Structures are given as C-alpha cells and as structure tokens.
Amino acid sequence: MPELPEVETIRKQLQERIVGKKLNGKRITAVRRRAKLLIIDFVDGSSLVFHLKLTGQLLFNAQPSRYTRKVFVFDDGAQLVFNDLRKFGWWKKVKSFKEIEEKLGPEPLTLTLTVFRSRLVKRPKAKIKPLLMDQRFIAGIGNIYADEILFASQVQPIRRAGGLSLVEIKAIFQNIKKVLKAAIKAHGSSSQHYLDARGKKGQYVRYHKVYRRTGQKCPRCASLIRRIKMGGRSAHFCPQCQK
DNA sequence: ACAATATCCTGCGAGC
C-alpha cells in the first residue's frame, strides 16, 4: 500500500477539501492519519477508517473506473472515489477509533530515541527489516521505506536488533524521520499504483537509492544493488556499504 | 521468539 508518506499526502489534501462537509447527514470535523490508516472524523465522535493496502486509491471528485469499489457522496455533491485493483483495501465505520488504535505501535514521526531503543532491546533476535515493517513494533513503515531507511543508515536488512551498535541505532532512528519527511515533501512514491487524492503521482521514486534498483550501481559506493527474499518480500540493499 | 509460507486479488512484463 501506500505507506505513511502516501497516506499523509492524501490526508492533507482531503483535510482541505472535505472538512465541514456532511456525509450521510453527519458533519466532518477532521481528517487524520494513524500509521497507514486514514481516518475521517464526524461530529458525533464516530469515524470512517480506510486502509489502502497495496493498490487502494482515494480520489476526490474523480470519475469512477472499472476498479472503483465505492463512491462516497457529500451533501454538496462532491465525491470521494475509492479504487482498488487488488481488493485488499478496506473501509469501515467505527463508533470510536480506539477500537483500531490498540494494536498499533508508536508513530514514527513522534517516536523518541529512548522509546525506540527500549523496544529494540525487547526483540534482540529479530531481524531489523521485518521489525521496521512490523506495525506493532512501529506503525507506518512498509517495504519501500524500510529499504531506504536501512540504506541511509548503512545497515543490512538481515542484521539482528540485538547486534546493532548505539551508533547504528541512532542512525536508523534519525533516518526513519529523515526519509519519511523527505518522502512526504515529495508527495510519496508512485512506484506502481499510488495516486494522491488529486489523482497525481508522488515524486519520491526519484530519490530511491535501493528500492527496485537491483543490479544498478549504489549511489554511495558504486557496488551493485542486491535483492534478497525476506519472509516473502523483496529486500534491496548495497552489500558493500551497508554493514 | 522468530521464520517461512499461504492467503486474499488482479495485472504486467519477461521468456519460451
């Protein structure tokens, strides 16, 4: 799916466009994001929650296509179109968002080094890449940004959390924020299906250093980028300058 | 505790 930066981009755009409108008679008070979830809040405290998974799109005032699964119509006639080629995405109405909140780890952008370290210490045997993608450990990072964060930190994806030095932990911590913020600035990564609420592509693919660059030169040391399988997902890294 | 696999679903490009 859209990972944190993509959902955050959609959130900002929808916030500007739909707050104050009514959906099914209820006024919208806010558009929030938690991890990779998009949340539309209503005046009565209830929420409409979306998860876009791999191929979901939320388009404002777009024409429905063959992949449109749902069209939400606002009181003024504006529309929110939910498209999803692979049908993994979902939406649901909840009385309170707390029902969903419980299972999620901390938000990457407000995470502190102390919290990050204390959570790593509890999982010494776990490999760092699956850990970064584990939504209970830290919520919002997926395959693209896990690879890019580890490249920026010069740490290989197969490293065990317990074997990381303090310098490496700090680097990963800082790069989580740095990479995600830069990606938000670029409106996310449109590697394949992602479009923002305006139907436009994100530009962060330009800055990808390793993700889907197998066999190309590492921008730091010119070694060839390698791809390995980790738990059914691809991990991309530089075998030379990531230790 | 951790790893690997299957699963939901559809499409695309590569190779034969």
Added chain:
DNA sequence: TGCTCGCAGGATATTG
C-alpha cells in the same frame, strides 16, 4: 500469439 512464471507499496493466520 499465447502460455507460464515471478513480481507487485500489506497484513494476518498457521505451521515449524
């Protein structure tokens, strides 16, 4: 042209 294979931004359940 048409087939099969592998791949695809997620997350969960199951099994070892």
